[in-house]
Amino acid sequence: MAFAGRAVLFVEGVDAPRHRLPGPLSTIWQSHLVNSLGLIDIDRIVGINKKNLVAMEQANVKRKQLSGAGMLGLDQRIARELQRQPFEVAVIAWDLMPPWEPSAPMCRWEETLSLYRGLSESQVLPDAPWRRWAGNRYRELLARNRGRRDRNPPRLEDGAVLALCMEPVFESLLIVCEQVIRRILGVKDGGRVKWPTWKDHLERPEELLQLAINAARQVVPKPIAMSRVRGDMRTAKHEWGEYLLRGMIEDPQCLEEFRQHPTATRLVRLLSRGR
16 A cells, blocks of 8 residues: 655755755755655655764763754654654655764664664654654664665654665765766866766765866856856755756666665665555
């Protein structure tokens, strides 16, 4: 039976205030990813950051650092959104890099466990179904061999919290098709600009895309992309992400490569419209 409830996405990032809704971050998740991967509809987007996630880990919170900024734990953000307008499923999407704890090694498994443990111990989330569901999921993962794939993904049901740790970052989805990115940016293969060596930067996708955008800026006459998006990967990351992703999924071959990326396959596994 198809999921008929409402799902809210809590995702690392935020739409810039200058944008009228929907902004580029919302367009990426509610339009491009939903349509290209066949996902359930996302009712609304809530921007979060690493501190929201860390704030649930009470033993690791440095109170002076977090309280001064008025920082809320993720459980508090979820509770506020439930009061604003109830929903049935929460999807939590965050980048693996940098890790929650700067001194700790990157580990998707450990961060996912921390997420469910923090939610299950929350003092603000309703016990039923939210804390209860998170506690059951936490115990289920603890009993499983580390890193072993679920035979069946969590059900889309009341109180479900679906964890999507994007490895190493969301932008790794945007570098699967080098030649398509060249075309979107208007950099021809025979140009004289300094195009980055793709394989040398695959572990740092934001840096790679920044180099590609810098290369496009050297093209004469100026490519259309340079007038469509202002700024770069530091000042307009979501704008560039939306623009590049839109062009990628319009290319049939690139779309197939995109769908094979680990983050895309996890999204389909968790949120497929047909499951």
